[in-house]
Amino acid sequence: MKFVAATYGTEGDTRPLAALCRALMDAGHEALLLADSATLGAASALNVPSVALAGDIKGTLQPTLAISGVVAGEQGFSGTANALARIANTNAEAWLREIVAAGKGCDAIIVSGLAAFAGLSAAEHLGVKAIGAGFIPITPTAAFASPFLPPRYIPAIFNRASHHFVNGMLWRAFRKKINAARTAVCGLPPRHELWTDHPMLFGVSPSLLTDSGCQPADWPVNAHAYGQWVPPSSINWCAPKALADFLEAGEAPMYIGFGSMMGFDRSKLLSDVIEAVAGRRALFYPGWSGVDRSALPVNFHVIDETPHDWLFPRTSLVVHHGGSGTTHSAARSGVPSVVVPFAGDQFFWADRLRRAGVAADPVDGRRLRASSLVQGIEFAERAEVRARAQTLGIRIRAEHGLANTVSTIEKLMSV
Numbered sequence: 212m213k214f215v216a217a218t219y220g221t222e223g224d225t226r227p228l229a230a231l232c233r234a235l236m237d238a239g240h241e242a243l244l245l246a247d248s249a250t251l252g253a254a255s256a257l258n259v260p261s262v263a264l265a266g267d268i269k270g271t272l273q274p275t276l277a278i279s280g281v282v283a284g285e286q287g288f289s290g291t292a293n294a295l296a297r298i299a300n301t302n303a304e305a306w307l308r309e310i311v312a313a314g315k316g317c318d319a320i321i322v323s324g325l326a327a328f329a330g331l332s333a334a335e336h337l338g339v340k341a342i343g344a345g346f347i348p349i350t351p352t353a354a355f356a357s358p359f360l361p362p363r364y365i366p367a368i369f370n371r372a373s374h375h376f377v378n379g380m381l382w383r384a385f386r387k388k389i390n391a392a393r394t395a396v397c398g399l400p401p402r403h404e405l406w407t408d409h410p411m412l413f414g415v416s417p418s419l420l421t422d423s424g425c426q427p428a429d430w431p432v433n434a435h436a437y438g439q440w441v442p443p444s445s446i447n448w449c450a451p452k453a454l455a456d457f458l459e460a461g462e463a464p465m466y467i468g469f470g471s472m473m474g475f476d477r478s479k480l481l482s483d484v485i486e487a488v489a490g491r492r493a494l495f496y497p498g499w500s501g502v503d504r505s506a507l508p509v510n511f512h513v514i515d516e517t518p519h520d521w522l523f524p525r526t527s528l529v530v531h532h533g534g535s536g537t538t539h540s541a542a543r544s545g546v547p548s549v550v551v552p553f554a555g556d557q558f559f560w561a562d563r564l565r566r567a568g569v570a571a572d573p574v575d576g577r578r579l580r581a582s583s584l585v586q587g588i589e590f591a592e593r594a595e596v597r598a599r600a601q602t603l604g605i606r607i608r609a610e611h612g613l614a615n616t617v618s619t620i621e622k623l624m625s626v
Contacts (some may be wrong), residue, residue, distance in 0.1 A: 212241070212242065212318040212319070212566075212624055213240065213241040213242075213243075213316065213317045213318050214232070214235055214240060214242045214243070214317060214318065214319055214320075214321055214620075215242075215243050215310070215313050215314045215317045215319075215320050215321070216231065216232055216242060216243070216244045216245065216247050216320075216321040216322075216323070216344070217227050217244075217245040217247060217249055217262055217264070217306070217310045217313075217320060217321070217322055217323070217326045217327075217329070217330040217333075218244075218245070218322075218323035218324035218325075218326055218344075219252070219266065219268070219298070219299070219302070219324045219325040219326040220268065220305065220325055221246070221250060221268060221534075221620070222247075222249075222250045222252070222253070223346070223534045223535060223536040223537070224250070224323065224324040224346065224495070224538075225244070225246040225247070225250035225251065225253060225254070225324075226250075226253040226536060227346060227414045227439070227440035227536060228244060228246070228323055228344060228440075229244055229251075229253040229257055229259050229261075229442070229611060230253070230256070230257070230440045230441055230442040231321070231344065231414070231440050231616060231617075232244050232257075232259045232525070233257040233258075233442055233443070233615065234440075234613040234614070234616070234617050235617055236259065238617050238621070240605065242259060242260070242373070243260045243261065243262065243313055243317075244259050244260070244261040244262075245261070245262050245263075245264050245309060245310060245313055245326070246261065246263070246264060246324075246326075247263065247264060247266055247268040247269075248263035248264075248267075249267070249268060249269040249585070250268065251263065252516070252520045253442070253533070257401040257442055259536045259592065262309070262313055264302070264305075264306055264309055264326065264402070265302050265305035265306060265309065266298065266301070266302045266305075266306075268298070270417075281546070289408070294507060296307060296309070296381075296384035296385055297422075298325055299325040299385050299388070300384075300385065300387075301327070301386035302394040303329055303388040303389050303391070303392040304388075304391070304395055304396060306326050306329040306330075306392075307329040307332055307333055307389075307392045307393070307396045307397065308396050309527070310326070310330055310333040311333045311336060311337065311396060311397065312327055314333050314334070314337050314339065315337065317337070318339060318340070318624060319334070319339050319340040319342055319620075319624060320334040320337070320339060320340075320341055320342070321343075321344050321519070321620075322334070322341055322342070322343055322344065323340045323344040323345060323346075324593035327343065327530050328385055328389045328406075328441060329389065329392065329404050330392050330482055331343075331409065332389065332392070332396075332397060332399060332402075333397075335397075335399060336393075336397035336399060338558075339618070340409075340619060340623065340624065341406075342409065342410050342412065342623065343409050343410060343411040343412065343583075344411075344412050344413075344414065345412075345413050345414070345415075346413065346415060346535040346536065347359075347415075347559075348412075348413055348415055348420060348427075348436065348533060348557045349374065349377075349378060350374070350411055350413075350427075350430050350431070350434040351371050351374035351375055351378070351428050352370065352371060352374065352427035352430055353371045353372050353427075353429055354370065354420065354421050354427040354428075354429070354553035355369070355370055355420070355421075355427075356369070356370045356373040356374075357373040357374045357376070357377040357378075357415050357557040357560075357562075358555075358559035359377045359555060359556060359559075360373055360377060361417070361558060362454060362558060362559055362562040363562070370603075371429075379405065382405040385459075386402070389402075391520060393450070395444070397446075399504065407611075408433065409433065410433045410434075410435075410619075410623055411433060411434045411435070412435050412616050412619060413434070413435065413436040413437075414438075414439055414440035414612060414616070415436050415438075415439065415535060415539065415609060416436070416438050416439055416539055416542070416543075416607050416612070417436050417437075417438070417539070417610070418438075418542075418607050419539070419542065419563045419564075419567065419604045419607075420436060420563070420608070421431050421446045424570070424606060425616075429518075435608065435615075435616075435619055437611065437612045437615035437616050437619075438607065438610030438611060438612025438613075438615070439536075439539040439540070439543060439607070439610070439612050440612050440613050440616065441520060441540075441543075441612070441613070448517075448518050448521045450521070453512070454494075454512065454514055454517070455471050457492075457494075457512040458525055461492050461533075462492060462514070462527070462529065463525060463527040464491070464492035464494050464526055465491060465492070465493050465494070465526060465527050465528045465529070465588070466493075466494045466496070466522065466526045466528070466529045466530065466531075467484060467488075467493055467494065467495050467530040467531075468494075468495065468496030468497075468531055468532075468537070469532040469547040469553070470552065477578070478490060478506075480576075480579055481506055481507070482581075483580060483581040483584060484530075484581075484584065485506075485507070485508060485511075485517075486487050486581035486584075487581045487585045487588060488510070488511075488581075489585075490508075490510055491510065491580065492510055492512075493510060493511045493512070494511075494512050494513075494514050494522075494526065495511050495512070495513050495514070496513075496514050496515075496516070497513065509588055519536075519537070519540035519541075519544070520543070520544065522542065523540055523541055523543075523544035523546055524544045524545065524546070525542075526546055527546065527591075527592070528546055528547045528548065528549060528588065528591040528592065529541040529544075529546055529547075529548050529549070530548070530549040530551065530584070530587075530588075531548060531549075531551070532550070532551055532552060532553055532576065533548060533550040533551070533552040533556075533557035533558065533559075533560045533561040533564075533573065534557060534560070535556065535560060538550075538560040538561075538563070538564060539607070541564075542564065542567070542569065542600070542603055542604060542607055543604055543607045543608055544604055545600050545601040545603070545604025545605065546597075546600055546604070547569045547570060547590075547591035547592075547596045547597060547599075547600045548563055548564050548569060548570040548575045548591065549570060549571070549574065549584065549587035549588055549590075549591055550565075550574065550587075551573065551574045551575075551576045551579065551584075552575065552576055553576035553577060554574050557576075558573065559573055567599065567603055568596065568599045569591075569596060569600040569603055570585060570587070570590070570591065571587045571590035571591070572586075572587075574586075574587050
C-alpha cells in the first residue's frame with residue numbers, strides 16, 4: 212500500500228511521523244512525508260522520501276513574528292490558537308494543492324499537525340482513507356483536561372467539556388480559510404463541523420496519560436495510544452569525539468535543551484541556567500534558540516542534534532521545555548526531568564511528569580528564575596525520584612508504539 216503523511220510544525224511534529232513512515236516502509240509499504248523543509252532532517256536520516264510543504268516554520272518562530280510573541284508573552288491559549296491559525300491560514304491553499312498532488316494514486320493520507328485539515332480535505336477529494344496522527348491527546352475524555360489549557364485550573368468535572376471547547380475554538384480559527392481552499396483547489400463544499408469520525412492514532416505513551424497506564428477508558432473506538440513513535444534504536448550511533456570525551460571525563464552530566472523554542476530573553480535564560488547548574492557538568496543543546504554559545508562556562512559542553520535514546524540514558528537528568536517528544540524520550544530513558552514549559556501543550560506534559568513523580572512542579576519558562584530551576588534540579592536528584600524514573604522507563608520501553616500503530620493501520624486498510 213502507498214501512504215502519504217502530511218504534517219506541519221516543528222521538528223517535534225515531524226520526527227515521529229518520519230519514524231512512522233520508516234516503520235510502514237519496513238513493513239513492505241510505500242510512504243512519502245510532507246512537512247516543513249527545516250524539519251525534514253529525520254526523514255533524510257531514515258531514508259524516508261519527503262517533499263517540503265510551503266511555509267517557513269523556523270522563520271515564523273523568529274522573535275518579531277507570531278509564535279515567539281506567544282512564548283514570551285502572557286496570552287495563554289487564545290494567543291497560541293491565533294498564532295497557529297495565522298500559520299495554517301496563510302498556507303491552507305498551498306498545502307491542500309501540494310497534498311492533493313502528492314496523494315494521487317495513494318491508498319491513504321495520514322494527517323497531522325497544522326496540515327491536518329488540509330490533509331483531511333485532500334483525502335475527501337481523492338476518495339481515499341484519512342488517518343489522523345497526533346502527539347497531543349486531543350480526543351475528548353474525562354480523564355484529563357484539554358492539553359492546551361492550564362492543567363491545574365480546570366476542575367475535573369469539566370475535563371471532557373474543555374476538550375470540546377478547545378477543539379471547537381481551533382476549528383473556528385481555521386474554518387474560513389480551509390473552506391476557501393476546499394472550494395478553490397478541490398471544488399468541495401464548505402465544512403461546517405469538525406471532523407471526528409476518522410481514526411486517530413496518537414504516538415504517546417498510555418503510561419503518561421492515566422494512572423492506570425492505559426489509554427482513557429472513555430475514548431471512542433477510533434482513538435488509540437500505543438506508545439511513543441521512535442525510529443530504530445540509535446544504540447550503535449557514533450558520538451563525535453568531543454562528546455564522547457566529555458562523557459568519559461566524569462560523572463553523568465545533566466542535559467539542558469529547549470528544542471524549537473524561540474523568542475525568550477536569551478541572555479537572562481542563559482544566566483539563570485548557569486547559576487542553577489552551579490558548576491555541575493552539563494550538556495547544552497541550543498536547538499533553535501540562537502543563544503550565544505561563547506557565554507557558557509567550561510563545565511558546559513555544547514552539542515548538536517543527538518539521538519535522545521542514545522544520549523539521555525547517559526545523563527543524570529533532563530532539563531527541557533516539555534514538548535511531547537522530549538518528554539517521552541526523557542521518561543523512556545529512565546531519568547528524571549526538570550520541565551520548563553513555555554507554551555501550548557508543554558504545561559500538560561510537565562504536569563504528566565509531575566503526576567508520575569519524576570519531576571517537580573514545572574518552572575514556567577515565561578517567568579524563569581534560577582531559584583526555581585535549583586528546586587527542580589534538587590528534586591530530580593533525590594534517590595526516590597531516580598527510582599521512580601527508572602521504573603517508569605521500564606514500563607515505557609515495554610510499549611511497542613510503532614509496531615502496534617502499523618498493525619492498526621493495516622487493519623484499518625483491510626476494512
